[in-house]
Amino acid sequence: MNVNWLQEVEKRKQHIIQDTQEFLRINSVLDETTATETQPFGAGISKALLHMLNKGKEHQFYVKNIDGYAGVVEMGEGAESVGILCHIDVVPTGDGWVSAPFAAEIRENKIFARGAIDNKGPTMAAFWAMEIVKELQLPLHKRVRMILGTDEESNWRCVEHYFKHEEMPTLGFAPDADFPIIHAEKGITDVSFNWNNHEENDYSELTLISFQSGERFNMVPDKAVVSINGEEKQLVEMATKFNLYLQKNQHNGQVEQTGDLLHLIYEGVAAHGSTPENGLNAGVYLTKFLTQFVFQNSANAFLNFIVEHSDQQGNTLGIALSDDVSGPLTVNLGLMQFKDKGEAQVGLNIRYPVTASFDDCFNRLNKKALEQQAIFTIHDHMEPNYVEKEHPLIQTLQSVYKRQTGEEPTLLAIGGGTYARSLSTGVAFGPMFPGREDVAHKKNEFIDIDDLFRMTALYAEAIYELAKDA
Numbered sequence: 001m002n003v004n005w006l007q008e009v010e011k012r013k014q015h016i017i018q019d020t021q022e023f024l025r026i027n028s029v030l031d032e033t034t035a036t037e038t039q040p041f042g043a044g045i046s047k048a049l050l051h052m053l054n055k056g057k058e059h060q061f062y063v064k065n066i067d068g069y070a071g072v073v074e075m076g077e078g079a080e081s082v083g084i085l086c087h088i089d090v091v092p093t094g095d096g097w098v099s100a101p102f103a104a105e106i107r108e109n110k111i112f113a114r115g116a117i118d119n120k121g122p123t124m125a126a127f128w129a130m131e132i133v134k135e136l137q138l139p140l141h142k143r144v145r146m147i148l149g150t151d152e153e154s155n156w157r158c159v160e161h162y163f164k165h166e167e168m169p170t171l172g173f174a175p176d177a178d179f180p181i182i183h184a185e186k187g188i189t190d191v192s193f194n195w196n197n198h199e200e201n202d203y204s205e206l207t208l209i210s211f212q213s214g215e216r217f218n219m220v221p222d223k224a225v226v227s228i229n230g231e232e233k234q235l236v237e238m239a240t241k242f243n244l245y246l247q248k249n250q251h252n253g254q255v256e257q258t259g260d261l262l263h264l265i266y267e268g269v270a271a272h273g274s275t276p277e278n279g280l281n282a283g284v285y286l287t288k289f290l291t292q293f294v295f296q297n298s299a300n301a302f303l304n305f306i307v308e309h310s311d312q313q314g315n316t317l318g319i320a321l322s323d324d325v326s327g328p329l330t331v332n333l334g335l336m337q338f339k340d341k342g343e344a345q346v347g348l349n350i351r352y353p354v355t356a357s358f359d360d361c362f363n364r365l366n367k368k369a370l371e372q373q374a375i376f377t378i379h380d381h382m383e384p385n386y387v388e389k390e391h392p393l394i395q396t397l398q399s400v401y402k403r404q405t406g407e408e409p410t411l412l413a414i415g416g417g418t419y420a421r422s423l424s425t426g427v428a429f430g431p432m433f434p435g436r437e438d439v440a441h442k443k444n445e446f447i448d449i450d451d452l453f454r455m456t457a458l459y460a461e462a463i464y465e466l467a468k469d470a
């Protein structure tokens with residue numbers, strides 16, 4: 001079968017642009033205030049979902065509304081299916097847009113709108129890819145099933161609901177990350193060590209009243225604040241040392257002292273939890289300064305624990321695992337809290353290699369918690385996503401990508417999580433081409449119209465190649 005896929009896309013370019021603009025003009029931000037039983041994520045998302053289902057019906061696809069949580073647009077027959085997992089919800093717009101975020105204005109061959117690249121533009125690309133394969137009347141032996149998620153940007157309640165009630169595609173892709181292909185995503189878990197040591201007697205000269213750094217497991221804290229009680233003279237000395245420490249590190253911070261109370265603030269640099277090496281952990285830096293002093297026992301233990309376990313590979317936690325596919329495990333100390341009289345928490349965001357076992361990690365961390373007399377809690381866990389490079393899904397997508405772009409279809413491994421994780425055999429395939437500016441979640445989000453066509457052509461051929469054989 002010799003099809004010029006890009007040419008087929010260009011024949012339909014007016015429709016594709018129009019449909020994309022029309023879809024982008026629906027404000028599909030999560031809105032709990034208008035949520036009902038039939039529209040669990042609010043009126044806007046419901047409108048966008050019904051819009052896609054109606055469009056599917058118009059184009060003679062089989063459509064199904066999964067209780068307002070998700071939608072299905074499907075074609076073909078067969079026991080097996082190729083899944084295309086998209087999402088129609090968008091993040092809030094924020095300020096500073098040149099044209100209104102739901103105007104979908106075209107400037108310089110780009111469509112500007114919230115959701116243009118994440119993920120409504122690519123959803124429309126995949127929809128038209130299905131349409132092209134259908135119009136060409138190519139013989140298929142698998143069904144092609146587009147799954148429309150509605151809560152990707154928040155809690156993934158859409159896919160949770162969908163997979164409880166509907167089939168898992170045999171294999172598939174999610175056009176919600178990067179080209180060429182992301183085939184390995186590390187396992188991600190949020191865990192905490194907690195202590196609750198109420199001390200009756202405290203003979204230390206300095207008392208750590210509170211320590212606070214970080215708000216989320218998966219961010220490098222950019223600020224740390226400590227309050228210390230002690231003799232005024234001693235605190236003055238400490239403040240001087242703190243200023244020298246800041247100077248030495250060439251970092252910013254603040255000192256406030258009133259009598260026997262001292263507040264120190266350390267300023268770091270935020271980064272995503274999957275790349276702690278790109279940030280500057282304010283909590284860890286402040287802790288390293290504080291461990292030269294002696295506080296009450298529970299505070300000393302808290303501070304020492306942080307310093308001892310601040311390496312980002314998990315060496316001292318005993319979990320420094322690594323594999324060739326996805327690289328080393330990473331640890332982000334995202335939360336560090338100490339409240340008066342020994343209530344303490346250290347929260348970690350851990351991303352472990354795709355071939356490592358979570359049970360193994362868990363056992364090692366649990367052992368560490370026992371040693372430290374801490375309460376160990378798992379707050380969240382997502383298994384790794386990994387499809388081996390020999391798998392037909394990968395082989396097919398690679399050859400399609402190489403044929404159409406002429407570029408090397410490099411397989412990517414990441415520490416982040418993409419929507420493809422929800423599929424049992426699925427990878428992220430686009431929509432961002434290598435070297436493009438990442439505008440998802442930012443003001444003036446856009447999709448380049450040539451890229452829109454290129455991805456439509458890639459998706460069309462991928463759909464055909466994946467679905468043609470039984």
Ligand SMILES: [Zn+2]
Pocket residue numbers: 087118119152176
């Ligand atoms: Zn997305």
